Amino acid sequence: MAESATFRIWRGDTAGGGFQDYTTSVSEGMVVLDAVHQIQAQQAGDLAVRWNCKAGKCGSCSAEVNGNPRLMCMTRLNQLDLSAPVTVEPMRAFPLVRDLVTDVSWNYRAKQGIRPFRARPAGADGTWRMAQVDAERVQEFRKCIECFLCQDVCHVLRDHRMFDDFAGPRHMVYAAALEMNPLDADDRVRDLRARHGIGYCNITKCCTKVCPEGITITDNAIIPLKERVVDRLYDPVTRLLRLLRGGGDV
Amino acid sequence: MPGYDTSEHDVLVIGAGGAGLRAAIEASARGARVGLVCKSLLGKAHTVMAEGGIAAALANVDDRDNWQVHFADTMRGGQYVNNWRMAELHAKEAPDRVRELERWGAVFDRTDDGRILQRNFGGHRYPRLAHVGDRTGLEMIRTLQDHGIHQGIDVHMECTIVRLLKDGGRVTGAFGYERERGRFRVFRAKAIVLATGGIGRAFRITSNSWEYTGDGHTLAYDAGAELMDMEFVQFHPTGMVWPPSVRGILVTEGVRGEGGVLLNSEGRRFMFDDIPENYRSQTADNAEEGWRYTQGDRSARRPPELLTRDHVSRCIMREVRAGRGSPHGGVYLDISWIKSRLPSGAEHIRKKLPSMYHQFKQLADLDITDAPMEVGPTTHYVMGGVRVDGDTQMSSVPGLFAAGECAAGINGANRLGGNSLSDLLVFGKRAGEHAADYAAGRQLGEVPAPEVEESARRALEPFERGTGGEGPYQVQYALQDAMQDLVGIVRNEPEMRRALDVLADLRARAAQVGVGGHREYNPAWHAALDLHNLLTVSEAVTRSAIERQESRGGHFRDDFPEKDPACATFNLVVRRNDDGSMQMSRVPIPRMPDELRRVIEDMK
Numbered sequence: 001m002a003e004s005a006t007f008r009i010w011r012g013d014t015a016g017g018g019f020q021d022y023t024t025s026v027s028e029g030m031v032v033l034d035a036v037h038q039i040q041a042q043q044a045g046d047l048a049v050r051w052n053c054k055a056g057k058c059g060s061c062s063a064e065v066n067g068n069p070r071l072m073c074m075t076r077l078n079q080l081d082l083s084a085p086v087t088v089e090p091m092r093a094f095p096l097v098r099d100l101v102t103d104v105s106w107n108y109r110a111k112q113g114i115r116p117f118r119a120r121p122a123g124a125d126g127t128w129r130m131a132q133v134d135a136e137r138v139q140e141f142r143k144c145i146e147c148f149l150c151q152d153v154c155h156v157l158r159d160h161r162m163f164d165d166f167a168g169p170r171h172m173v174y175a176a177a178l179e180m181n182p183l184d185a186d187d188r189v190r191d192l193r194a195r196h197g198i199g200y201c202n203i204t205k206c207c208t209k210v211c212p213e214g215i216t217i218t219d220n221a222i223i224p225l226k227e228r229v230v231d232r233l234y235d236p237v238t239r240l241l242r243l244l245r246g247g248g249d250v
Numbered sequence: 251m252p253g254y255d256t257s258e259h260d261v262l263v264i265g266a267g268g269a270g271l272r273a274a275i276e277a278s279a280r281g282a283r284v285g286l287v288c289k290s291l292l293g294k295a296h297t298v299m300a301e302g303g304i305a306a307a308l309a310n311v312d313d314r315d316n317w318q319v320h321f322a323d324t325m326r327g328g329q330y331v332n333n334w335r336m337a338e339l340h341a342k343e344a345p346d347r348v349r350e351l352e353r354w355g356a357v358f359d360r361t362d363d364g365r366i367l368q369r370n371f372g373g374h375r376y377p378r379l380a381h382v383g384d385r386t387g388l389e390m391i392r393t394l395q396d397h398g399i400h401q402g403i404d405v406h407m408e409c410t411i412v413r414l415l416k417d418g419g420r421v422t423g424a425f426g427y428e429r430e431r432g433r434f435r436v437f438r439a440k441a442i443v444l445a446t447g448g449i450g451r452a453f454r455i456t457s458n459s460w461e462y463t464g465d466g467h468t469l470a471y472d473a474g475a476e477l478m479d480m481e482f483v484q485f486h487p488t489g490m491v492w493p494p495s496v497r498g499i500l501v502t503e504g505v506r507g508e509g510g511v512l513l514n515s516e517g518r519r520f521m522f523d524d525i526p527e528n529y530r531s532q533t534a535d536n537a538e539e540g541w542r543y544t545q546g547d548r549s550a551r552r553p554p555e556l557l558t559r560d561h562v563s564r565c566i567m568r569e570v571r572a573g574r575g576s577p578h579g580g581v582y583l584d585i586s587w588i589k590s591r592l593p594s595g596a597e598h599i600r601k602k603l604p605s606m607y608h609q610f611k612q613l614a615d616l617d618i619t620d621a622p623m624e625v626g627p628t629t630h631y632v633m634g635g636v637r638v639d640g641d642t643q644m645s646s647v648p649g650l651f652a653a654g655e656c657a658a659g660i661n662g663a664n665r666l667g668g669n670s671l672s673d674l675l676v677f678g679k680r681a682g683e684h685a686a687d688y689a690a691g692r693q694l695g696e697v698p699a700p701e702v703e704e705s706a707r708r709a710l711e712p713f714e715r716g717t718g719g720e721g722p723y724q725v726q727y728a729l730q731d732a733m734q735d736l737v738g739i740v741r742n743e744p745e746m747r748r749a750l751d752v753l754a755d756l757r758a759r760a761a762q763v764g765v766g767g768h769r770e771y772n773p774a775w776h777a778a779l780d781l782h783n784l785l786t787v788s789e790a791v792t793r794s795a796i797e798r799q800e801s802r803g804g805h806f807r808d809d810f811p812e813k814d815p816a817c818a819t820f821n822l823v824v825r826r827n828d829d830g831s832m833q834m835s836r837v838p839i840p841r842m843p844d845e846l847r848r849v850i851e852d853m854k
Binding site for chain 2: 013027028029030031034040041045046047048049050051052053054055056057058059060074076097098099101103104105108111112116117119122126127128129130131132135138139142143144145146174177178181183184
């Protein structure tokens with residue numbers, strides 16, 4: 001490995017900014033976040049970066065490294081071409097705060113709008129039984145560390161800025177975890193269509209590709225939810241029955 | 251408060267990990283208007299790092315388990331200097347707290363008959379840890395977060411408190427800054443719950459994130475509350491040691507619970523060489539029995555790898571110092587060997603320890619289903635903290651409560667793995683409940699304007715000195731080196747005296763650090779403000795460790811290598827003198843009721 005490398009880091013705030021080059025020493029096993037910290041400690045004390053666990057578990061240090069949405073703490077330098085400057089820039093889908101830090105508060109608001117878990121009544125002994133295989137289906141979604149890289153890369157959000165209409169892949173995964181939880185007694189199918197905009201997803205699977213937890217977002221979460229929406233709200237027979245029962249339109 | 255953005259709450263909870271969230275939920279359920287301050291974004295707190303599980307005597311896997319066994323295990327692990335009342339409440343209430351998480355949406359691993367599965371862990375006599383693979387902490391914090399956001403709690407993200415405010419003797423508010431814009435904030439509250447976690451960043455090798463700078467400990471201490479048991483710091487035996495950039499990152503005890511063994515460079519399972527007297531009757535004396543234990547054989551005793559963390563850490567240090575360590579100064583932790591016992595061993599490992607598999611694969615280019623890991627001790631947890639009442643979690647300052655890692659008592663001299671997550675739930679709930687009750691009968695107190703002004707002025711001093719002064723990171727690194735080298739796993743008086751000198755010198759340097767740039771999201775500024783906390787807790791750890799002239803639990807001295815029964819009768823307590831110096835006292839441990847005494851005798 002090279003003894004030093006150059007990092008082209010985006011510096012600036014809402015008023016503007018640009019890339020700035022920093023050269024720093026590198027050693028075995030280093031990740032991008034180590035390099036950013038080293039630059040922060042030695043050359044640019046006020047370089048803003050958000051991080052916590054440095055072990056891929058908290059999902060705080062999301063950024064775009066050489067244009068790819070990544071967790072900085074899990075991106076090894078030996079996976080990158082160090083002969084050219086490594087660009088490090090903030091997630092582009094969200095408003096900038098400063099340097100590598102973005103305002104991800106929209107995600108928190110979007111989640112708030114999804115109906116929370118509501119447990120079905122417990123068994124006679126006050127507990128619930130669940131098969132491991134059912135637990136595992138939900139656990140895949142619950143691995144999500146809320147790094148929001150899937151949101152960053154989703155073109156409905158990133159390019160079309162439909163933050164008011166579409167809750168994004170992260171929240172489809174969240175809704176899937178609730179809908180497929182065998183203990184949950186609530187129903188989010190109508191909301192998924194009417195409020196969370198599941199129809200806007202056209203299954204390009206960009207979100208699945210960038211998920212650092214390897215969650216199969218599109219195939220395992222979004223498509224099954226889309227199927228539920230279709231079965232419930234667009235199936236001609238159930239639709240007719242609903243109209244006859246006076247249940248109103250979808 | 252004119253000139254400052256001010257919010258008013260009945261109960262202000264500082265810290266939004268497991269304890270803080272649970273406290274906020276409880277206080278809110280009791281009708282209090284609750285504010286929740288997070289140093290980072292909501293859901294990112296250090297609780298996400300917890301891997302192994304939540305200890306609770308649900309008795310789903312082994313019906314011999316009950317609160318008495320859990321209580322006795324906790325006291326034995328803590329070497330009997332625990333607050334026995336807290337250990338009792340914890341053991342009794344943890345099962346309900348776990349079931350409550352399930353009611354709020356947590357999805358635990360299951361037994362064959364569909365109940366919550368429990369796994370073995372160090373120091374627990376029976377399989378006791380409710381878990382989700384090796385990411386239990388994430389499951390817990392996400393469950394509390396997703397439940398909590400619908401309880402009408404005001405969440406203040408990326409906000410750091412630097413001072414508590416008092417009126418007369420009682421706590422009335424807090425002063426801090428928000429990271430994003432650097433603006434100061436004043437919080438007025440009738441009661442405050444500290445749930446800020448630990449102090450791991452005072453050491454060079456640690457599993458803790460940047461947030462763990464002893465904030466709550468220091469806020470309480472500066473406000474006149476007492477800190478107890480600060481000499482007891484837990485060095486987790488298995489942190490990553492290679493490559494250098496990941497040194498200290500945790501390797502869950504679950505690896506050993508699933509059958510992982512510790513080996514030295516000669517391939518010897520050295521943990522069999524040193525089994526402490528008080529655990530001998532419960533510990534396997536051969537490899538075969540140890541393996542059977544990990545596979546659920548109820549007649550087998552646990553392997554010595556699952557002895558308490560303090561002991562395992564010292565055994566690893568001994569091997570390394572004797573020249574029998576791994577190439578990078580650790581020992582080997584091997585789980586891959588279980589393939590010789592289980593036909594689908596590799597798949598089993600990936601399923602039971604997914605994030606460990608992932609972590610080593612990505613950060614160390616190592617497949618743990620194929621090769622042993624290199625591991626060594628890492629600073630993980632502080633047993634010491636704010637001295638609180640066992641039932642209410644209130645400190646000696648009226649209206650100031652503490653829960654979770656920043657409170658002392660339940661763990662005594664050493665914490666058992668898995669007891670932390672249950673501690674957060676049990677005492678988070680209790681703190682929230684009693685803080686709400688305390689607030690219910692009271693009006694908001696005054697927040698003293700001069701103190702706010704002075705705090706604001708002091709917080710801005712690093713900017714006045716600018717980048718001409720020494721940077722905060724250099725002081726922080728020097729402090730971490732001193733604590734690691736002089737007050738680490740093996741201690742003695744001359745080295746710790748030297749540490750006190752170094753800390754005094756660093757305090758002078760900290761008063762002179764300067765930072766550049768402006769107040770918006772400026773990490774150097776935040777690091778400069780954290781220094782006071784790191785220095786305070788480091789001094790408390792060092793002074794307490796000098797005072798305790800014996801070895802017990804996480805506190806080991808090579809000049810007093812034995813346990814001294816005379817030292818089992820007191821806790822060490824520090825508080826701030828009016829002149830700013832640290833006052834040390836020995837507080838006798840109250841006599842345990844006969845009922846609890848008998849429980850311990852019966853379990854011996």
